Amino acid sequence: MNMGSEENKTTVKDPLPLQKVSGARKRAAARVISELCTGCRICVQTCPSDCITIVESDLNYTGIAQVDESCTGCNICAIDCPWTGVEMLNPDGSRKDEAEYERQLKRLRGYQ
Numbered sequence: 382m383n384m385g386s387e388e389n390k391t392t393v394k395d396p397l398p399l400q401k402v403s404g405a406r407k408r409a410a411a412r413v414i415s416e417l418c419t420g421c422r423i424c425v426q427t428c429p430s431d432c433i434t435i436v437e438s439d440l441n442y443t444g445i446a447q448v449d450e451s452c453t454g455c456n457i458c459a460i461d462c463p464w465t466g467v468e469m470l471n472p473d474g475s476r477k478d479e480a481e482y483e484r485q486l487k488r489l490r491g492y493q
């Protein structure tokens with residue numbers, strides 16, 4: 382956990398940590414919507430790639446999630462976040478249509 386480090390402090394206008402989302406990247410990548418994230422840590426526990434950490438934030442006492450560049454674009458965090466605090470960005474920076482992973486949600490959890 383990266384709590385407590387000044388350089389990890391994140392504000393509402395935090396820079397996109399996934400520079401790879403453009404250029405050579407071919408898959409979507411997760412991005413936390415700071416204003417919606419409650420720091421509940423659910424995504425930290427469910428990410429199969431262990432690429433989400435909680436960082437300090439002015440937004441709440443529990444911090445907010447931040448995704449690093451090893452994100453594989455699997456959609457799991459976007460599916461699991463109870464606050465719709467994760468969006469999936471295509472390699473061109475556009476937002477992935479949620480309908481594209483609603484089918485995945487049904488397959489994984491048996492409901493939509």
Ligand code: SF4
Nearest residue numbers: 418419421422424462
């Ligand atoms: S599951 Fe959602 S609200 Fe909870 S820490 Fe992750 S992004 Fe934030």
Ligand code: SF4
Nearest residue numbers: 428452453455456458
């Ligand atoms: S899309 Fe998958 S790999 Fe990327 S942060 Fe979310 S759960 Fe982890």
